[in-house]
Amino acid sequence: MSGIVLTIRDPAGPPIDMSGVLPERLAEGGREALAGLMLVRGRGRHRLDALFTLEDSGPAGTLILHPGGAVLDGVGTGMNTGEIRVEGECGAYAGSAMRGGTLAVAGNCGAFAAAEMSGGRLRVAGDAGDFLGAPLAGGTRGMSGGSVVVMGNAGDRVGERIRRGLIAVHGRVGSLCGARMIAGTIVVGAGCGPDPGQAMRRGSILLAQAPDAVPSGFVDGGMNDWLFLDLMRKELIDGGAWPSGFPTAGTRARRLIGDRSAGGIGEVLVLAEA
Amino acid sequence: MRLNGVHIEDTFAEAFPMLGTRLVITADTPAWVQAAVVSMTGFATSVIACGCEAAMERVLPPDETPDSRPGAAVLLFAMSKAELAKQVARRVGQCVMTCPGTACYAGLRDGPTIPLGNALRYFGDGWQIAKRVGSRRYWRIPVMDGEFLCEAATAAVDGVGGGNVIILAANRRAGLAAAQAAVLAIRDVPGAILPFPGGVVRSGSKIGGKYKGLIASTNTAFCPTLRAAVPASLVPEGVESILELVIDGVSEATVAAAMRAGIGAVADLGAAGGVVSVTAGNYGGKLGRYQFRLHEVMA
CATH class of the missing domain: 3.30.70.520 (Alpha-Beta Plaits)
Incomplete structure (x- = not known):
């Protein structure tokens, strides 16, 4: 059994909720089950094959989406296994609540990508919106596992309340990166907006350069050698998650400890000062 | 013959069944690796009175260690999992963590788990940091020359x-x-x-x-x-x-x-x-x- 290529029939129109379109559906029920899935677009419910053309192609168990200019929300939501490739842009909630498998987006993706993700891999070749790896609206838990790599920039509140896992943004992130972070690792390859790690308890935020502003609850721990950076660099380079702006050797970094105002002992490590 | x-x-x-484990110890220089290994494997000749038997297995060049520093592989053997865990914690805690610049990693992956950093982390007095890198988990314990990096656990093998x-x-x-x-x-x-x-x-x-x-x-x-x-x-x-x-x-x-x-x-x-x-x-x-x-x- 090959994979399936889904190509949008009419790119114009309201967003499509793709949250049920998963590789496991294809594995369980085959092409027919996938074609019969009911999707919400705007106020209407439509069969998947009414919105997309289906073509057998690609590796087994893989869904390849050609969104054209359409807005596809919830791509890979709740995904457990297999692979989804998006040959274009994603709307909001890409990979949210994802538990396994791989979601690769060739373009940008909207807000809440990888929100409440607990496993698997999300790769975004373009930019990501706000709340990357954060809790869903009203939720209290951010990402709790898996890895996210964004080759471009990301918005505000990247990794808010993250508990486990890795978020690597090669470009710049907005404000409040890692706010209320509990543990895990966030890597930012370019500039970082104000107040990273506000109210964080534990975890690491690795920055290529000093942030625009640091929360008042952080203290400067000074320069030192951090051996774990060497292990992390090897691991992330292999996964394409070590930003090009980061040093390729050495373990020195400036460490900011906080957020002490929340009793936290997390860290913001600024590597480029080494 | x-x-x-x-x-x-x-x-x-x-010969007798024993439970063994392998640890990888690294440091800034080969001399400090040896200092840690000699100390850690000291008084470990016989389970009759030492609690375990241990020695260096071999020297590891930097390209064979996790952190690309000079290192050595050490094997420890004891009569039970509990005794092995006790000896590992004591010896790594007293002889490796105390040695300047060292780090300690698991040398075995499969088998019953023996706490390593998991047993030593409390030395950090609340300032210790767990860090997962890939599939491995480490403890970073603040010490006077910086940070002692220690893998969370190692594995035991039927030796x-x-x-x-x-x-x-x-x-x-x-x-x-x-x-x-x-x-x-x-x-x-x-x-x-x-x-x-x-x-x-x-x-x-x-x-x-x-x-x-x-x-x-x-x-x-x-x-x-x-x-x-x-x-x-x-x-x-x-x-x-x-x-x-x-x-x-x-x-x-x-x-x-x-x-x-x-x-x-x-x-x-x-x-x-x-x-x-x-x-x-x-x-x-x-x-x-x-x-x-x-x-x-x-x-």
Whole structure:
């Protein structure tokens, strides 16, 4: 059994909720089950094959989406296994609540990508919106596992309340990166907006350069050698998650400890000062 | 069997199941690696009184260590998982964590879990940091020279302890030369260690003794100075010195390979080198699960 290529029939129109379109559906029920899935677009419910053309192609168990200019929300939501490739842009909630498998987006993706993700891999070749790896609206838990790599920039509140896992943004992130972070690792390859790690308890935020502003609850721990950076660099380079702006050797970094105002002992490590 | 004029006795070494683990220790320089390893494997010759048996398995070049620094692989063996866990925590905590610039990693992945950083993290007094890198979890413990990086846990393997080779020589100099040659050969066998000083034992023991409560006492049957006095003496005429090599390994095959390497090195010196014969220690086959017959090992 090959994979399936889904190509949008009419790119114009309201967003499509793709949250049920998963590789496991294809594995369980085959092409027919996938074609019969009911999707919400705007106020209407439509069969998947009414919105997309289906073509057998690609590796087994893989869904390849050609969104054209359409807005596809919830791509890979709740995904457990297999692979989804998006040959274009994603709307909001890409990979949210994802538990396994791989979601690769060739373009940008909207807000809440990888929100409440607990496993698997999300790769975004373009930019990501706000709340990357954060809790869903009203939720209290951010990402709790898996890895996210964004080759471009990301918005505000990247990794808010993250508990486990890795978020690597090669470009710049907005404000409040890692706010209320509990543990895990966030890597930012370019500039970082104000107040990273506000109210964080534990975890690491690795920055290529000093942030625009640091929360008042952080203290400067000074320069030192951090051996774990060497292990992390090897691991992330292999996964394409070590930003090009980061040093390729050495373990020195400036460490900011906080957020002490929340009793936290997390860290913001600024590597480029080494 | 006779190899190069050396008589290989038709007997067997009796060995026991032990639980072992491998640790990888790194530091800024080879000298500091050695300092940590020597300290950590000190007083770890015999489970009879040391709690575990441990020694360096081999030196690791930077390209074989997790953090690309000089390192060494160390093997520890104990009689139970609980004792192994206790010895690992104590020895890493007191001898590796205390040594400047060191880090400690698991050298085994599969098997029952032995706490490593998980047991030592409390030293951080609340400032310790867990960090997952890939599939591995580490503890970063703040110390006075920076940070002690220690993998959270290592794994245990069903090993074999007490493999042995006994060298009977014409004199002490010849016996020592033969033993040292065997040690060098055995140290090239991956997964095997020689826990005694320099890899050699001169005070081999038997079970019990004439004094109440004694676990072990001198192996009178192999004491050349008692040959005339002990009826059950196993010291042939012309033998003045006997040395033993005790081998622990991560598997039965490893111990057999180490014994083969050691006996082969002794035989290479030959009778001309003052070696009279090679034998092995056993308890009649009643105590140990493993029996390494010398003739089969050398076949």
